[in-house]
Amino acid sequence: MASGERASFKNPVVNWIDERLPVFTLMNKEYGVFPTPRNFNYFWNFGAIAMVMLVLMLVTGIVLAMHYTPHADHAFGSVERIMRDVNWGWMIRYLHMNGASFFFIAVYIHIFRGMYYGSYKKPRELLWIFGVLIFLLMMATAFMGYTLPWSQMGGWAATVITNLFSAIPLIGGPLVELLWGGFSVDNPTLNRFFALHYLLPFVIFAVVFLHVWALHITGSNNPLGIEPKGKQDTLPFHPYYTAKDTFGLSIFLILYLLVSFYAPNMFAHPDHFVEFNPMQTPPHIVPEWYFLPFYAILRAITFDIGIPFTEIVFIPAKLGGVIAMFGAVAMLFIMPWLDTHPVKSARFRPQYKLFLLLLVVDFLILGYVGMEPADAMLFGSIKLLYLGQLCTAYYFAYFIVILPWLSRTEKALPLPSSISEAVLNKHKAKPSPEAAA
Amino acid sequence: MSAQTTNSKTEDGETRRDFLYLTAGAFGAVGAGCFAWPFIDSLNPAADTLALATVEVNIAPIEPGQAITVVWQGKPVFIRHRTAEEIEEARSVDVATLRDKQTDEDRVEKPEWLVMVGICTHLGCVPLGQKTTQPKGDFGGWFCPCHGSHYDTAGRIRKGPAPKNLKVPPYKFTNDTTLLIG
Numbered sequence: 022m023a024s025g026e027r028a029s030f031k032n033p034v035v036n037w038i039d040e041r042l043p044v045f046t047l048m049n050k051e052y053g054v055f056p057t058p059r060n061f062n063y064f065w066n067f068g069a070i071a072m073v074m075l076v077l078m079l080v081t082g083i084v085l086a087m088h089y090t091p092h093a094d095h096a097f098g099s100v101e102r103i104m105r106d107v108n109w110g111w112m113i114r115y116l117h118m119n120g121a122s123f124f125f126i127a128v129y130i131h132i133f134r135g136m137y138y139g140s141y142k143k144p145r146e147l148l149w150i151f152g153v154l155i156f157l158l159m160m161a162t163a164f165m166g167y168t169l170p171w172s173q174m175g176g177w178a179a180t181v182i183t184n185l186f187s188a189i190p191l192i193g194g195p196l197v198e199l200l201w202g203g204f205s206v207d208n209p210t211l212n213r214f215f216a217l218h219y220l221l222p223f224v225i226f227a228v229v230f231l232h233v234w235a236l237h238i239t240g241s242n243n244p245l246g247i248e249p250k251g252k253q254d255t256l257p258f259h260p261y262y263t264a265k266d267t268f269g270l271s272i273f274l275i276l277y278l279l280v281s282f283y284a285p286n287m288f289a290h291p292d293h294f295v296e297f298n299p300m301q302t303p304p305h306i307v308p309e310w311y312f313l314p315f316y317a318i319l320r321a322i323t324f325d326i327g328i329p330f331t332e333i334v335f336i337p338a339k340l341g342g343v344i345a346m347f348g349a350v351a352m353l354f355i356m357p358w359l360d361t362h363p364v365k366s367a368r369f370r371p372q373y374k375l376f377l378l379l380l381v382v383d384f385l386i387l388g389y390v391g392m393e394p395a396d397a398m399l400f401g402s403i404k405l406l407y408l409g410q411l412c413t414a415y416y417f418a419y420f421i422v423i424l425p426w427l428s429r430t431e432k433a434l435p436l437p438s439s440i441s442e443a444v445l446n447k448h449k450a451k452p453s454p455e456a457a458a
Numbered sequence: 459m460s461a462q463t464t465n466s467k468t469e470d471g472e473t474r475r476d477f478l479y480l481t482a483g484a485f486g487a488v489g490a491g492c493f494a495w496p497f498i499d500s501l502n503p504a505a506d507t508l509a510l511a512t513v514e515v516n517i518a519p520i521e522p523g524q525a526i527t528v529v530w531q532g533k534p535v536f537i538r539h540r541t542a543e544e545i546e547e548a549r550s551v552d553v554a555t556l557r558d559k560q561t562d563e564d565r566v567e568k569p570e571w572l573v574m575v576g577i578c579t580h581l582g583c584v585p586l587g588q589k590t591t592q593p594k595g596d597f598g599g600w601f602c603p604c605h606g607s608h609y610d611t612a613g614r615i616r617k618g619p620a621p622k623n624l625k626v627p628p629y630k631f632t633n634d635t636t637l638l639i640g
């Protein structure tokens with residue numbers, strides 16, 4: 022990054038600094054003239070949106086931390102004080118609370134974009150892996166943040182999730198005590214969760230840096246999934262995509278602020294506003310919405326895996342559920358090696374497109390199943406559990422069976438010879454006003 | 459580089475330098491582990507947390523059919539004064555049919571007093587059934603609302619995802635009306 026051609030700047034101060042530390046050259050190279058495919062659609066907004074959400078979470082979080090007390094006896098009260106007495110406290114907390122939800126919305130769309138247009142494929146595998154790592158770190162961060170207000174929902178979410186680790190054979194029990202720093206979720210747990218909740222967003226920031234660095238080595242993918250071949254296929258990032266990103270970001274922020282100000286508890290649950298009582302579990306506990314599909318996968322494994330009709334069990338149900346839940350995320354990590362089809366974009370892969378859209382529906386149904394009580398019924402007669410198991414089966418089948426199978430058999434539609442050709446043909450077919458003029 | 463100096467090769471191509479790399483690497487790894495251990499172990503329960511290890515309970519006021527919950531090590535402990543029918547029910551079960559095979563006799567010191575950690579062995583919720591108004595599940599004991607585990611009148615798992623019976627903590631009767639847990 023340090024060496025190489027330096028840009029020249031008119032402003033003498035900028036030039037003086039740039040000669041000594043070429044940050045302006047760097048910014049200009051990576052965000053000014055950076056050649057970017059000319060055919061981005063609005064799905065390409067969500068990376069920038071996620072980045073802005075991360076910064077917003079850092080800013081609101083650091084101010085909240087100045088008023089928050091990480092102690093089992095005071096945490097709930099201190100958050101209530103933020104809501105009632107601290108100047109603007111209600112707003113900052115609601116922005117942080119809903120910011121987490123909107124951050125996940127942006128990241129889920131961003132991940133879908135990557136899957137639809139094949140952005141995980143060669144040469145972007147490592148870039149994709151950094152992305153999945155960010156997603157994993159975000160889940161850990163949000164989970165620990167949710168325990169900080171020391172509410173019934175937060176405290177019991179912490180209890181159930183930390184107990185997942187007790188399923189690990191032999192070391193499970195001691196490991197959970199190590200996580201808790203005691204024999205249940207209590208003050209030592211809250212204290213370390215706060216320390217980690219403060220730390221992890223900065224780790225995320227560092228991984229985002231690597232993610233973007235890797236992006237700027239390979240360049241962006243695009244809706245056609247074919248690589249740019251020359252200048253005619255790209256546009257400089259500024260002003261074309263700075264403008265497009267700002268527009269998309271504005272719409273997204275408007276939605277985020279509408280929810281934060283007019284329906285701030287839309288994603289919340291009443292038991293999140295009752296202080297944690299370790300002696301009493303609320304009748305129906307649910308995780309935050311962004312964890313629901315994974316929670317449904319966890320609960321779908323209700324059977325032991327072993328030799329049928331004998332007492333021999335290799336994987337008890339509880340461990341099986343934990344493996345399935347973590348396995349669901351692991352699938353994303355290995356996706357570049359499961360789908361080896363040479364064509365990237367789903368536009369030219371009708372079968373892949375169909376199965377991927379089915380996966381999206383499947384994921385949404387899993388989210389619904391995760392929200393309902395464990396013994397809920399569908400239409401009053403079928404156990405909802407069966408639907409959860411079916412959807413879990415499809416989720417894994419998609420990655421382990423369908424992707425490798427399609428990689429071998431699917432015949433793709435003909436690809437355009439270049440981005441510029443495809444873009445210009447589109448305008449020939451449907452003459453736009455400026456083309457006519 | 460030429461290999462004529464001290465870097466003399468053995469028959470299978472290993473050099474003394476390889477050996478030095480390996481031993482240095484091994485010492486480095488052990489050293490890093492030793493350094494990391496105090497930091498990891500500091501996260502384990504501290505001395506004051508461990509000091510909360512016992513609790514004394516007066517069980518005289520608990521009538522047959524009643525149950526109380528006390529706190530031990532930050533966890534709820536269920537103490538149930540069982541009725542004759544409840545004991546009978548727990549003892550009439552064929553142990554071979556259970557998921558976690560334990561007789562009722564293995565789980566109690568005195569048949570009328572059932573003492574257990576009130577934490578579901580699935581994922582740690584507190585089962586319902588201590589109060590008369592709460593659901594007791596299909597087997598008259600406890601019901602965990604989180605993922606639907608049913609426990610019987612001996613606190614044994616009978617239905618649902620939990621793998622084990624409710625845990626019996628170490629305890630003893632110091633006299634007829636006092637129970638020492640821990």
Ligand code: HEM
Nearest residue numbers: 078079082083085086089114121163166167169170219222
């Ligand atoms: C990746 C970025 C972050 C995510 C996804 C995240 C998520 C969350 C969530 C879900 C909550 C619970 C909100 C509630 O229900 O009230 C929370 C609370 C909290 N977070 Fe964050 N957070 C992030 C960054 C930060 C940072 C950088 C700090 C600064 C130290 C911070 C400080 C706090 C504090 C003090 C609370 C407790 C007060 C409250 O509940 O509003 N967070 N966080």
Ligand code: FES
Nearest residue numbers: 578580581602605
């Ligand atoms: S925690 Fe009790 S059934 Fe899951």
